[in-house]
Amino acid sequence: MAALEVDDVAVTFGGLAALTSVDLVAEAGAVTGLIGPNGAGKTTLFNVICGLQRARRGRVQLDGRDVTGARTFNRARLGLARTFQRLEVFGSLTTRENLLVAAEMQRNGRDPHAVAQEILEEVGLTEYADAHVDSIPTGLARLVELGRALATDPKVLLLDEPSSGLDESETTAFGELLLRLAERGLAVLLVEHDVELVMRVCSQIYVLDFGEIIASGPPDSIRRSSAVQAAYLGTPVAAHASGNGSAS
Amino acid sequence: MDWNKLLELTIYGVALASIYAIAASGLVVTYTTSGIFNFAHGAIGMLMAFTYWQVRVQWGLPTWLSLLIVLGFVAPFTGAVIERTLIRNLRAAPLAVTLVVTAALMVGLMGVATVLWPPDQSRSLPAFFTGKTVSIGSTIVTYQQLLTIGLAVLLAILLKALFTWTRTGIAMRAVVDSRDLVALNGGRPVMLSTLSWALGAMLAGLAGILLASGPIGIGLVIEALTLVVINAYAAALFGRLRSIPLTFVGALIIGLAQQYTVGYSITKNAFFNTQIVPVVPYLLLFVALLLMPEGRLRGAQLVHAIKIRVPSLRTSVIWSGVLVLGGWVVAELVTGTNLTTISKGLAIGIIMLSLVPLTGYAGQISLCQMTFAGIGAFAMSRVASSGTTVGFGSLGIGNGSPLGLLAAFVLAAAVGALIALPAIRLQGLYLALATMAFAVIMSSAFFEGGAIFGTGSTDAGAVQRPDFGMFSLSSNGAYLVFLSVVFGLVAIGVLALRRGPFGRRLLALRDSPAAVATLGGSPTRTKLLVFSLSAGLAGLGGALYGGVDRNVTPGQFSFFGPPGSLAVFVLAVVGGVATVTGPLIGGQLLLLVPVFFTWLGTKLKTDLTPYAQVLFGLAGIGLGRNPGGAVVEISTRFRALVSGRMPRETEMEANGPPIEALLVPGSPLGAPIAESQLLELDALLDLEEVSGLGRA
Ligand SMILES: Nc1ncnc2c1ncn2[C@@H]1O[C@H](COP(=O)(O)OP(=O)(O)OP(=O)(O)O)[C@@H](O)[C@H]1O
Ligand SMILES: [Mg+2]
Numbered sequence: 001m002a003a004l005e006v007d008d009v010a011v012t013f014g015g016l017a018a019l020t021s022v023d024l025v026a027e028a029g030a031v032t033g034l035i036g037p038n039g040a041g042k043t044t045l046f047n048v049i050c051g052l053q054r055a056r057r058g059r060v061q062l063d064g065r066d067v068t069g070a071r072t073f074n075r076a077r078l079g080l081a082r083t084f085q086r087l088e089v090f091g092s093l094t095t096r097e098n099l100l101v102a103a104e105m106q107r108n109g110r111d112p113h114a115v116a117q118e119i120l121e122e123v124g125l126t127e128y129a130d131a132h133v134d135s136i137p138t139g140l141a142r143l144v145e146l147g148r149a150l151a152t153d154p155k156v157l158l159l160d161e162p163s164s165g166l167d168e169s170e171t172t173a174f175g176e177l178l179l180r181l182a183e184r185g186l187a188v189l190l191v192e193h194d195v196e197l198v199m200r201v202c203s204q205i206y207v208l209d210f211g212e213i214i215a216s217g218p219p220d221s222i223r224r225s226s227a228v229q230a231a232y233l234g235t236p237v238a239a240h241a242s243g244n245g246s247a248s
Numbered sequence: 249m250d251w252n253k254l255l256e257l258t259i260y261g262v263a264l265a266s267i268y269a270i271a272a273s274g275l276v277v278t279y280t281t282s283g284i285f286n287f288a289h290g291a292i293g294m295l296m297a298f299t300y301w302q303v304r305v306q307w308g309l310p311t312w313l314s315l316l317i318v319l320g321f322v323a324p325f326t327g328a329v330i331e332r333t334l335i336r337n338l339r340a341a342p343l344a345v346t347l348v349v350t351a352a353l354m355v356g357l358m359g360v361a362t363v364l365w366p367p368d369q370s371r372s373l374p375a376f377f378t379g380k381t382v383s384i385g386s387t388i389v390t391y392q393q394l395l396t397i398g399l400a401v402l403l404a405i406l407l408k409a410l411f412t413w414t415r416t417g418i419a420m421r422a423v424v425d426s427r428d429l430v431a432l433n434g435g436r437p438v439m440l441s442t443l444s445w446a447l448g449a450m451l452a453g454l455a456g457i458l459l460a461s462g463p464i465g466i467g468l469v470i471e472a473l474t475l476v477v478i479n480a481y482a483a484a485l486f487g488r489l490r491s492i493p494l495t496f497v498g499a500l501i502i503g504l505a506q507q508y509t510v511g512y513s514i515t516k517n518a519f520f521n522t523q524i525v526p527v528v529p530y531l532l533l534f535v536a537l538l539l540m541p542e543g544r545l546r547g548a549q550l551v552h553a554i555k556i557r558v559p560s561l562r563t564s565v566i567w568s569g570v571l572v573l574g575g576w577v578v579a580e581l582v583t584g585t586n587l588t589t590i591s592k593g594l595a596i597g598i599i600m601l602s603l604v605p606l607t608g609y610a611g612q613i614s615l616c617q618m619t620f621a622g623i624g625a626f627a628m629s630r631v632a633s634s635g636t637t638v639g640f641g642s643l644g645i646g647n648g649s650p651l652g653l654l655a656a657f658v659l660a661a662a663v664g665a666l667i668a669l670p671a672i673r674l675q676g677l678y679l680a681l682a683t684m685a686f687a688v689i690m691s692s693a694f695f696e697g698g699a700i701f702g703t704g705s706t707d708a709g710a711v712q713r714p715d716f717g718m719f720s721l722s723s724n725g726a727y728l729v730f731l732s733v734v735f736g737l738v739a740i741g742v743l744a745l746r747r748g749p750f751g752r753r754l755l756a757l758r759d760s761p762a763a764v765a766t767l768g769g770s771p772t773r774t775k776l777l778v779f780s781l782s783a784g785l786a787g788l789g790g791a792l793y794g795g796v797d798r799n800v801t802p803g804q805f806s807f808f809g810p811p812g813s814l815a816v817f818v819l820a821v822v823g824g825v826a827t828v829t830g831p832l833i834g835g836q837l838l839l840l841v842p843v844f845f846t847w848l849g850t851k852l853k854t855d856l857t858p859y860a861q862v863l864f865g866l867a868g869i870g871l872g873r874n875p876g877g878a879v880v881e882i883s884t885r886f887r888a889l890v891s892g893r894m895p896r897e898t899e900m901e902a903n904g905p906p907i908e909a910l911l912v913p914g915s916p917l918g919a920p921i922a923e924s925q926l927l928e929l930d931a932l933l934d935l936e937e938v939s940g941l942g943r944a
Contacts, residue, residue: 050766052545072545076768088763090756101756104749105768112749152767 003187009058033202079155091134139165265503266400274451290477296453327449356865362858482533568736575732579725597835602785608826611758621790622805624656628791648715660787711794824879
């Protein structure tokens with residue numbers, strides 16, 4: 001049974017089809033990639049999975065449990081956690097307090113302060129522990145979001161472009177962190193524009209374009225897929241995909 | 249069934265509804281384009297009605313010219329000036345600040361009207377087409393009613409056309425949800441915002457003039473006129489503050505409900521007639537809130553967060569000690585009414601402290617803290633007295649039993665939880681409006697009914713001071729010291745709360761409800777808890793407030809006061825609602841400033857009260873520049889002075905995602921609105937029906 005399973009999900013905004021019949025599976029103990037051009041619907045899919053966006057159709061299951069109609073915080077209590085592409089940190093709190101808020105919501109009997117300290121070290125934010133989060137660089141704020149998600153002791157982790165804003169060495173370290181998390185048994189679903197990073201850490205990759213999964217499989221097969229190249233790498237199709245504004 | 253009466257009431261109802269619709273659509277227009285709810289909308293309408301009187305009656309200009317001057321020039325100009333000077337600076341301000349600024353503007357405008365048109369002279373506006381009527385059966389309809397209805401219909405058509413067929417109108421609809429998207433598409437939200445405020449003020453003015461000259465019988469009375477336009481807010485809520493057609497439906501419901509309740513109950517129940525009927529629009533506002541669908545959870549906004557150092561336990565205990573010492577010194581030095589005024593200010597300070605967790609930490613708004621205070625005073629009067637005369641009787645536990653204070657907290661907290669339920673799942677603005685409605689309803693239907701605190705007569709409003717046996721609080725000095733102790737203890741408690749898990753959770757909730765939910769917290773539950781806690785603290789403060797004079801009157805717990813829920817909220821925020829010093833200052837301001845103006849007035853032999861109102865307005869408006877409140881402003885400057893640095897504007901840093909994150913990918917700057925973007929805008933606006941037009 002997969003840690004996360006999405007079946008036939010469809011979302012429309014007014015007349016705009018953001019997702020049409022998306023199926024996706026993320027297994028425990030692995031990093032699964034989700035890539036696609038701007039506006040493909042990746043963030044929308046994340047919102048559907050965590051219950052911030054209602055789907056027109058389809059099902060979401062966590063560990064075999066149907067959570068389609070469940071509220072966001074109830075899904076979180078079942079072990080789902082995420083980060084946001086558009087930062088959603090608690091800016092008026094310090095880094096440590098951000099982690100504490102998350103840890104204090106858990107009912108697993110662990111000392112929140114110990115959890116917070118442990119995670120500060122794990123994601124490498126000890127230096128910024130007592131800084132207000134709205135005054136630290138964006139890349140690090142993304143790590144705060146990651147740490148905050150980890151503080152909920154999740155089983156499934158959704159990461160929306162977590163590495164943007166990190167430099168090269170930070171990105172490398174970040175990739176290793178992802179692999180460590182997967183080793184620990186987490187199911188990680190990674191949305192990322194850094195294709196190299198995705199190819200390096202993911203065992204399975206889904207490619208989303210115009211709200212549809214156009215390819216899925218291990219990194220090698222994705223790299224060779226011509227549909228993916230057409231959608232992703234500046235061919236006429238891609239120009240159309242990102243050219244909303246100029247269409248008349 | 250008396251068909252004639254029904255017809256007559258219906259025509260009156262539709263005419264009234266038309267006025268509400270005109271006022272409410274003005275509110276919707278300003279809200280959708282600037283994202284700021286204009287609390288002063290009613291006051292603008294009132295001010296324009298008076299201006300119209302000045303031109304039409306006092307100067308004797310012809311009707312058409314007077315209308316042209318007021319609605320064509322003065323109103324739009326006023327609206328535009330307000331937008332340019334006040335509203336524009338509020339774009340990144342928290343909800344509490346925007347509400348305080350517009351509410352203060354309302355009070356300020358009421359003060360201005362009182363200065364310009366002192367209420368000691370009675371004024372009236374001639375009806376339009378005086379004496380001209382048509383009859384339907386035996387029912388007589390005046391031309392003015394027909395004109396009113398006709399204007400509303402015309403307006404409905406014009407607005408619909410504006411919003412669906414002109415680019416400016418489409419852009420206007422879009423601005424509120426996606427300012428950046430509109431900017432990106434070449435629309436200029438700044439210009440649109442000014443335009444819409446001009447239009448909004450014009451509509452408010454039209455509604456004000458129709459109300460003041462019409463058969464409704466409001467006449468030119470400052471407070472009444474302002475409040476009646478506020479009735480229209482409920483209509484706007486039926487339209488979820490965005491849909492003009494639904495707003496018209498809401499106005500119709502409210503207008504008819506009001507006329508039918510007035511018309512059909514005259515003989516039956518006096519209480520119903522005098523206490524319930526006037527608040528029907530506010531009851532309907534609650535209905536509108538219940539009908540409102542839960543929106544998506546809000547994410548982080550581009551809000552300026554003000555960082556405030558939280559004092560440690562040690563520091564807060566020391567300062568509380570200083571406060572008690574200060575209270576003792578004042579009690580020794582000051583006597584008579586000055587002493588009780590300071591005591592009342594301190595009690596109001598405790599009530600304002602109740603806003604610190606709610607507004608200062610969680611960013612939620614309550615405009616009914618004095619209602620909870622009244623409930624607390626009520627509990628105290630019934631539990632801790634040996635035999636009360638009126639309504640509900642008394643538990644008679646004994647004079648001044650401290651159990652009364654407990655009862656005050658518990659009862660107010662319970663009522664708070666109850667009234668928050670319908671609105672708490674919605675965005676903050678709706679909670680604010682629900683609390684305003686609750687304050688008005690409770691004031692009319694509960695406090696003023698005579699059963700609670702009498703009708704101003706002697707013993708009915710008796711509230712005991714608590715009696716702890718060993719030390720007596722019967723002298724006013726001792727009571728002041730006691731109030732300082734309570735203030736200190738509550739302040740220590742509130743700060744301890746802030747340093748603990750619940751306080752962190754409240755700030756997290758203010759910063760991003762969506763993130764709180766994805767971490768496993770229920771935003772609704774947390775908001776309900778803090779609202780209830782805040783209501784309880786206000787109840788406690790109210791019980792102590794009542795003890796100062798050992799007597800209360802219904803008016804003290806009304807929306808306008810004095811002291812009133814509105815002023816309590818505004819001055820708490822002006823003082824600095826994220827700190828505990830702010831409420832201390834705010835409470836004293838609320839009580840001492842009027843005393844000072846009265847004193848000065850007797851020296852100068854003029855009534856200065858309206859100037860106090862204007863000053864109050866200016867103080868609130870000034871908040872637009874220092875959203876942290878006086879305490880934060882002063883302490884920042886003081887610290888800067890001590891350390892020899894200039895205060896940095898960057899103390900307040902933008903707390904939000906970079907603008908790029910909000911933008912739709914791939915839209916070239918300044919391009920015309922494309923079809924796909926129109927669809928997206930419609931989705932943002934929940935307006936599916938318009939999509940088809942965008943395609944044409
Ligand atoms: N709330 C909304 N209302 C209307 N349209 C929306 C909304 N959210 C997203 N969209 C649209 O849905 C489509 C998918 O957006 P989404 O943000 O999911 O894409 P994405 O794959 O995450 O893109 P990116 O790589 O830029 O983050 C886009 O066309 C977007 O404009
Ligand atoms: Mg995205």
